[in-house]
Amino acid sequence: MARTIAGVAEAIERSVYTEEYARADGFLQRVDPRAKVVVFICAVLAVGLSRSLSVLLVLYALTVMMALVSRLPLGFFVKRVLLGVPLFAGIVFIPALFLIHGKPLIQADLGFMHLAISDNGLISLAIFVTRVSASVSLAILLVVTTQWADLLKALRVIRVPSVFIVVLGMTYRYIFLLLQTVENLFLARSSRTVGRPTDAEQRRWIGSSMGTLMSKSFRTSNDVYQAMVARGFTGDVYTISDFQMRDEDWLFVSLSVVLLALALIFDLGLR
Amino acid sequence: MHIPDGYISPETAIVMYGAAAPFWYVAGRKIKRLMSGQTVPLLAIFSAFSFTIMMFNVPIPGGTTAHAVGGTLAAIILGPWAAIVTVSVALVIQALFFGDGGITAIGANCFNMAVILPMVGYASYWLIARRSEPLSRRRLIAAGIGSYIGINASALLVGFELGIQPIFWTSNGHALYAPYPLSQAIPAMMLAHLTIAGAAEAIATVFVLAYVQRTHPELLFRRGGMAAAPVATPVPPVAPVRRKWVLPLIVAVIVLAVPLGLLANGSAWGEWNAETLGQRKDVGYVPSGLQKYESIWHAPFSGYSMPWVPNNATFFENALAYILAAVVGIGLIFVVVFALRVLSKRLATEQSSVST
Amino acid sequence: MTTTIDETGRGAGNITDADAEQVFQLDTVSFSYHGRHEALIDVDLTIARGEQLVILGANGSGKSTLLKMLDGLYRPTSGIIRAFGQDITDVADDPVRARELHRRVGLVFQDADVQLFSPTVYDDVAFGPLQMGWEKDRVMREVARALEQMNVTHLADRAPYELSGGEKKRVAIATVLSMEPDVILLDEPTASLDPRSSAVLVDVIAGLRHLGKTVVVTTHQLEIVPLIATRVVVFGDQERRPVASGGATEILSDAELLIRTNLVHEHLHFHADANLMHSHLHGAEHHEG
Numbered sequence: 001m002a003r004t005i006a007g008v009a010e011a012i013e014r015s016v017y018t019e020e021y022a023r024a025d026g027f028l029q030r031v032d033p034r035a036k037v038v039v040f041i042c043a044v045l046a047v048g049l050s051r052s053l054s055v056l057l058v059l060y061a062l063t064v065m066m067a068l069v070s071r072l073p074l075g076f077f078v079k080r081v082l083l084g085v086p087l088f089a090g091i092v093f094i095p096a097l098f099l100i101h102g103k104p105l106i107q108a109d110l111g112f113m114h115l116a117i118s119d120n121g122l123i124s125l126a127i128f129v130t131r132v133s134a135s136v137s138l139a140i141l142l143v144v145t146t147q148w149a150d151l152l153k154a155l156r157v158i159r160v161p162s163v164f165i166v167v168l169g170m171t172y173r174y175i176f177l178l179l180q181t182v183e184n185l186f187l188a189r190s191s192r193t194v195g196r197p198t199d200a201e202q203r204r205w206i207g208s209s210m211g212t213l214m215s216k217s218f219r220t221s222n223d224v225y226q227a228m229v230a231r232g233f234t235g236d237v238y239t240i241s242d243f244q245m246r247d248e249d250w251l252f253v254s255l256s257v258v259l260l261a262l263a264l265i266f267d268l269g270l271r
Numbered sequence: 272m273h274i275p276d277g278y279i280s281p282e283t284a285i286v287m288y289g290a291a292a293p294f295w296y297v298a299g300r301k302i303k304r305l306m307s308g309q310t311v312p313l314l315a316i317f318s319a320f321s322f323t324i325m326m327f328n329v330p331i332p333g334g335t336t337a338h339a340v341g342g343t344l345a346a347i348i349l350g351p352w353a354a355i356v357t358v359s360v361a362l363v364i365q366a367l368f369f370g371d372g373g374i375t376a377i378g379a380n381c382f383n384m385a386v387i388l389p390m391v392g393y394a395s396y397w398l399i400a401r402r403s404e405p406l407s408r409r410r411l412i413a414a415g416i417g418s419y420i421g422i423n424a425s426a427l428l429v430g431f432e433l434g435i436q437p438i439f440w441t442s443n444g445h446a447l448y449a450p451y452p453l454s455q456a457i458p459a460m461m462l463a464h465l466t467i468a469g470a471a472e473a474i475a476t477v478f479v480l481a482y483v484q485r486t487h488p489e490l491l492f493r494r495g496g497m498a499a500a501p502v503a504t505p506v507p508p509v510a511p512v513r514r515k516w517v518l519p520l521i522v523a524v525i526v527l528a529v530p531l532g533l534l535a536n537g538s539a540w541g542e543w544n545a546e547t548l549g550q551r552k553d554v555g556y557v558p559s560g561l562q563k564y565e566s567i568w569h570a571p572f573s574g575y576s577m578p579w580v581p582n583n584a585t586f587f588e589n590a591l592a593y594i595l596a597a598v599v600g601i602g603l604i605f606v607v608v609f610a611l612r613v614l615s616k617r618l619a620t621e622q623s624s625v626s627t
Numbered sequence: 628m629t630t631t632i633d634e635t636g637r638g639a640g641n642i643t644d645a646d647a648e649q650v651f652q653l654d655t656v657s658f659s660y661h662g663r664h665e666a667l668i669d670v671d672l673t674i675a676r677g678e679q680l681v682i683l684g685a686n687g688s689g690k691s692t693l694l695k696m697l698d699g700l701y702r703p704t705s706g707i708i709r710a711f712g713q714d715i716t717d718v719a720d721d722p723v724r725a726r727e728l729h730r731r732v733g734l735v736f737q738d739a740d741v742q743l744f745s746p747t748v749y750d751d752v753a754f755g756p757l758q759m760g761w762e763k764d765r766v767m768r769e770v771a772r773a774l775e776q777m778n779v780t781h782l783a784d785r786a787p788y789e790l791s792g793g794e795k796k797r798v799a800i801a802t803v804l805s806m807e808p809d810v811i812l813l814d815e816p817t818a819s820l821d822p823r824s825s826a827v828l829v830d831v832i833a834g835l836r837h838l839g840k841t842v843v844v845t846t847h848q849l850e851i852v853p854l855i856a857t858r859v860v861v862f863g864d865q866e867r868r869p870v871a872s873g874g875a876t877e878i879l880s881d882a883e884l885l886i887r888t889n890l891v892h893e894h895l896h897f898h899a900d901a902n903l904m905h906s907h908l909h910g911a912e913h914h915e916g
Contacts, residue, residue, distance in 0.1 A: 019786070023784075147747075149746035149786075152746065169745060169746040170744050170745070173744060173786065173788065174744070176788040180788075220741065223738065223741040224741050224744050226695070226736075226741075227744065228744070229700060229729070230698050230700060230733075230734045231754055231758055231806065232806070233758055234725075234758070238757040238758070239750070240750070240753050240757055240766055240767075242767075
C-alpha cells in the first residue's frame with residue numbers, strides 16, 4: 001500500500017519538475033515543437049539503425065550536449081536517463097554476456113561449468129546499453145523541453161487526428177485529478193489502519209478503491225461532457241495553436257537531418 | 272511488459288505500428304458510432320483511470336506485489352473496442368511523459384497490451400460467461416480466467432517479439448537489439464506472467480468487477496452509455512484543410528525513389544565516360560579532348576557509388592546510402608540558405624542597434 | 628418584483644416595458660431524473676434582462692438542475708421554458724439553436740475541475756469560441772479579452788491542476804466570458820472557497836453587471852447575498868419550487884422563512900440590517916432579532 005502511495009506521489013512530483021524545465025530559457029525550449037518532433041523521429045531512426053559502437057557513442061554525446069545547451073541540469077539528466085531504463089537494460093543483458101560466443105576475455109572455471117565473457121559479449125553489451133541510453137535521452141529531451149499541451153498539438157505534424165490529441169490532453173489533465181483522489185483514499189486508509197493488514201484485506205481494499213475510482217470516473221465523465229456541451233461541443237474537436245516556424249527552426253531541422261544522415265553514412269562505412 | 276526503446280529494431284517497431292494501426296482505426300470508428308460526442312470525455316477519463324490502475328501494487332500470495340494492466344476489465348465494462356483506445360491512450364502517456372515504455376515501441380506496446388490483451392481476455396471471458404446473468408458469480412470467475420489468459424497471451428507475444436531480434440539483427444557476432452533468442456525470451460516472459468503478473472491481473476479484475484456488481488450494477492447492463500445528454504449531429508468542421516504537406520511529400524518521394532537509379536545498369540545517354548564512349552557502336556572512337564579532360568576532376572562520389580560502403584553491402588544498404596547522400600545534398604542546401612538568412616537578420620539587428 | 632435597468636445606463640433612455648426583455652420564462656416547469664427523483668415541481672419563474680438574481684435554497688432544492696435547464700442541458704419533463712422570447716423546451720433537438728443558446732447563456736459549474744478539462748488555461752478559454760466556429764484571429768482576440776477581464780492573463784500557460792480554488796473559479800468564468808454571453812449562470816460559486824477567495828469572487832460577480840450581463844447565482848450562503856443580488860428567489864427544499872421572492876433585505880430579515888427552507892438553523896443568529904457577517908461565540912451576548 002505504501003508503495004502505491006509513493007508511486008503516486010512521485011508521479012505528481014515529476015510532472016511539476018518537467019513543466020518547470022519546459023519553461024526555462026534553454027536552446028531546445030525555443031525551438032518550434034513541430035520541428036522538435038520531426039528531428040526526434042529522425043534521430044531515433046538513426047539511433048535505431050546504427051550498428052557501430054562509435055557512432056552510437058557520438059549520438060549519445062550529442063544528446064548530452066543538447067541537454068546542456070537547454071539548461072537541463074546534468075545531474076538530473078544523467079540520473080533520469082542512466083539510472084533508469086539503461087541501467088535496467090544493462091542488468092537484463094548480463095546473462096547474455098556469458099552466452100555470446102567470441103574470443104574469451106575473462107574466464108572462470110567453476111568446476112561444473114565454464115563461464116566466459118567474450119569480446120563480442122562486451123561489445124554487444126556496450127552497443128545495447130548505449131543505444132538504449134541514446135533513445136531514452138532523446139525521448140527525455142523532447143518531453144522535458146516542450147510543454148505538454150504544445151507537444152500534443154505538435155503531433156499534428158505527423159498526422160495524428162485531432163480527436164486523439166484532445167483525448168490525450170484531457171487524459172493527462174484528469175490523471176492528476178484521479179491521482180489526487182487515490183492519494184487521499186490511501187492516506188485516509190493508512191491513517192485509520194493499525195498494524196499491517198493482511199494480503200487478503202489489502203486486496204479487497206484495492207478492489208474497492210479501484211471500484212470507487214471507477215464510479216468517480218463515470219460521474220466525472222458525465223459532468224465533463226455536460227460542461228463541454230454547455231460550451232457548444234457537438235462532437236467535433238478543434239485545437240488552436242500558435243506555432244510559427246522561424247528561420248532558426250528550419251536551420252535546426254535541416255542541420256540536424258544532415259548530421260544524422262552523415263552519422264548513418266559513416267555507420268554504413270564501418271560495417 | 273512495456274518494451275523500452277532500443278530493445279527492438281526499427282524494422283520491428285514499424286511493423287508493430289502497422290499492426291496496431293488498423294485496430295486503432297476500427298476502434299475509433301466503432302465507438303464514435305456508438306456514443307457520439309460523449310466518447311471524448313469518456314475515453315479520456317477512462318484512460319486516466321486505466322493509467323491510475325497500472326500504478327496500484329497488488330499484493331500476491333508469496334509476499335511480492337505486481338501491477339495489473341486492467342485491459343480485460345476495461346473490455347468487460349466498456350466493451351472491447353473502447354478498451355483498445357483507452358489502454359492505448361494510457362500507454363502513450365506513460366511512454367511520452369513517464370518514460371515507461373519506449374516511444375518507438377509505442378506501436379508494439381499498444382498492440383501487445385491494448386489490442387491482444389483485451390481482445391483475447393474478453394473473448395475468453397465471453398466464451399465462459401456468455402449465457403450467465405450479468406451479476407452472477409460465473410461472470411466473476413470468467414473475468415478472472417479471461418484476464419489471466421489475456422495477459423499471458425500478451426506476454427507470449429512480447430517474448431516472441433523480443434526473441435526474434437537476435438535472429439534477424441546480428442552483426443559480426445553481436446546482437447544489435449534485445450540479445451535473448453526465442454528459446455530464452457519466451458520462457459522468461461511466461462514464467463513471470465504465468466505466476467506473478469497474471470495473478471495480479473486476475474485478482475484486480477475479479478475484485479473490481481465484484482465491487483461494481485455490488486454497487487453499480489447498472490454499468491454491467493448498459494455498454495458505456497451515459498445518461499441525460501442529447502445526441503447531437505456533428506456540425507461540419509470549420510477549419511479549412513491546408514495542403515501544405517504536398518510539396519514535402521513530393522520531395523520525400525523523389526528522395527526515396529533515388530535508389531531506383533541503382534537498378535538501371537549502364538549509363539544515361541550523353542553521360543558516358545571515355546571507355547564506354549569508345550565502345551558505343553554509333554561513335555566508335557574517343558574524342559581526344561574528352562580523354563584529356565576526363566581525369567582532371569575526380570568527383571568524390573563518382574559513379575554515384577559511396578566509396579566507403581563495403582563491397583559486400585546488401586542492396587538495402589546501398590539503397591540506404593543512396594538515400595542518405597540525397598538527404599545530405601538537399602539538406603546542405605537548406606542549411607546554407609537558412610544559415611544565411613539567420614546571419615543576415617542578426618547582422619541587420621546589430622547594425623540598427625548600433626546606429627540608434 | 629422589480630425590473631432593474633442596467634447600471635451602466637445602456638439604453639436607459641429607451642427602455643419600455645415591452646423592451647425590458649424577459650430573458651427567461653418558466654411556466655409550470657417540472658423535472659425528474661429517470662422518472663423517479665423529482666428535482667423541480669411546477670416552477671414558475673421569470674428573469675428579466677440586467678437582473679442580478681440570487682436563487683437561495685438548501686442543498687437538494689433543485690437549484691443546479693434549474694440552471695442546467697436554463698442552459699438547455701436538461702429538457703423539462705413537463706411545462707414550457709422560454710429564453711429570449713423563444714421556446715427552448717426542445718432546443719436539444721436542434722444543434723444550431725442549441726449552440727446559439729449555449730453561446731448566449733454561459734454556465735459556470737459548481738465543480739471547476741469539471742469545467743477546466745483542457746491541458747492549459749488558454750486552451751480552456753479558447754474552447755468555447757472554437758466550438759462556435761469563429762476564425763483563429765477572432766478566437767485569439769476573445770480569449771485575450773476574457774483573460775484580461777478575469778485578471779488571469781498571467782495564468783494562461785498553466786495547467787488547471789496547478790491553480791488554487793479561487794483562480795480556478797476565475798478561469799472558469801473566463802471560459803464562458805470568451806463566448807460573449809448575454810447571461811451568466813453561476814452554480815454555488817463560493818462553495819469550497821476559503822473566505823478571502825470568496826470575497827474576491829464576490830467582487831468579480833458584482834462586477835459582471837458592468838459588463839452588461841444578466842447574472843443568476845445559486846447559493847446557500849446567506850452572507851454573500853446582499854453583496855450581489857438585485858432580487859432574491861427562495862427555493863423550498865420540500866416544495867422544489869420558488870416559495871418567496873423579493874429584495875435581499877426583505878428576504879434575509881424573514882427569519883421564519885429562512886428556517887423553514889433550511890437555510891439557517893435556529894441556533895444561529897442572523898442580522899438583517901448588517902451587510903457584513905460577523906460571528907458570535909457560543910454563549911456570547913444575544914441580540915434581539
